[in-house]
Amino acid sequence: MFHLMNHAFFKALLFLSAGAVIHAVHTEDMRLMGGLGKKLKITKWVMLMGCISIAGIPLWSGFFSKDEILAVTFETGAENPLFYLLYIMGTLTAFMTAFYMFRLWFMTFTGEPRDHHAYDHAHESPKVMWVPLAILAVLAVVSGLVGIFLGFESLIVPTMFHPHEATAIDVIIHTFQEPLTYVSIAVAVLGIGLAYLMYMKRSINPDAFVATPARRKVYDLLLARYGFTAGYDWVGLKVVYGVARVVDWLDRKVIDGIVNGIATVTVKLGNVLRRGQTGFVQSYAALVVAGVSIIVILLFLFGGVI
Numbered sequence: 001m002f003h004l005m006n007h008a009f010f011k012a013l014l015f016l017s018a019g020a021v022i023h024a025v026h027t028e029d030m031r032l033m034g035g036l037g038k039k040l041k042i043t044k045w046v047m048l049m050g051c052i053s054i055a056g057i058p059l060w061s062g063f064f065s066k067d068e069i070l071a072v073t074f075e076t077g078a079e080n081p082l083f084y085l086l087y088i089m090g091t092l093t094a095f096m097t098a099f100y101m102f103r104l105w106f107m108t109f110t111g112e113p114r115d116h117h118a119y120d121h122a123h124e125s126p127k128v129m130w131v132p133l134a135i136l137a138v139l140a141v142v143s144g145l146v147g148i149f150l151g152f153e154s155l156i157v158p159t160m161f162h163p164h165e166a167t168a169i170d171v172i173i174h175t176f177q178e179p180l181t182y183v184s185i186a187v188a189v190l191g192i193g194l195a196y197l198m199y200m201k202r203s204i205n206p207d208a209f210v211a212t213p214a215r216r217k218v219y220d221l222l223l224a225r226y227g228f229t230a231g232y233d234w235v236g237l238k239v240v241y242g243v244a245r246v247v248d249w250l251d252r253k254v255i256d257g258i259v260n261g262i263a264t265v266t267v268k269l270g271n272v273l274r275r276g277q278t279g280f281v282q283s284y285a286a287l288v289v290a291g292v293s294i295i296v297i298l299l300f301l302f303g304g305v306i
Helices: 002-025 041-055 061-076 082-109 116-120 127-156 168-175 179-199 206-210 213-223 225-276 281-302
Strands: none
Touching: 002 041, 002 061, 002 127, 041 061, 041 082, 041 127, 041 179, 061 082, 061 127, 061 168, 061 179, 082 179, 127 168, 206 213, 213 225
């Protein structure tokens, strides 16, 4: 729950910051961005706070809760070795998270513009957009510490303390006494450093990862999102759209046809009947006499049978 609270702040910040960037350049493709930090100065810094927090750098909020999750997972491995594998997977995920978040930040805000049309029309978001981002940025920085001082230490209190004895300072000190804490910090720094070398300094060419046919196939597979995007498009176009056309035809031709047919018959029948409504008393009297006469004749002819 502690991590979910912190996660809510920095993930909302990152999503809304991405929206602010898209609003500024009218594209979602980071390959067409670059150098936007000169135009989006507020968005640049608030998004950096979110990137640092999700990467798990001290003393940002994501560090405290993510580090404790990894620590507890490792400790549980003493009872169930499967948790050691989960710890390794979590640590690798932390590395990849730090790498791709700072890949995003470096590609978007640093370097030279890669699309001058998008760059020339870029502008900072209005106050109604960047003020919520600034608030979330502050929370992304301090919510971990604030959460601990407000009582979350009762959830993550180390086993060396009794719950009623542990203080927030105890939890913080103990966190930095654990060797696993520095493993978590190290993988985050390595992820950020790799992103820096590849997308800021350009001392490592990203194309090296697709230099062979085998790597290119893996890259193409990942770029195609394992084919799910194409599959969604095919299902949407061939299946969903096809069914929608059939339903549309049934709605317009069958359902609307029945309803409109009943309405047409009713209107035409009403037009026929309204002709008998002349408004003249003589006509109504004649109809009454004619009706009574018909009844009398029928009684005379069939009275015996009835």
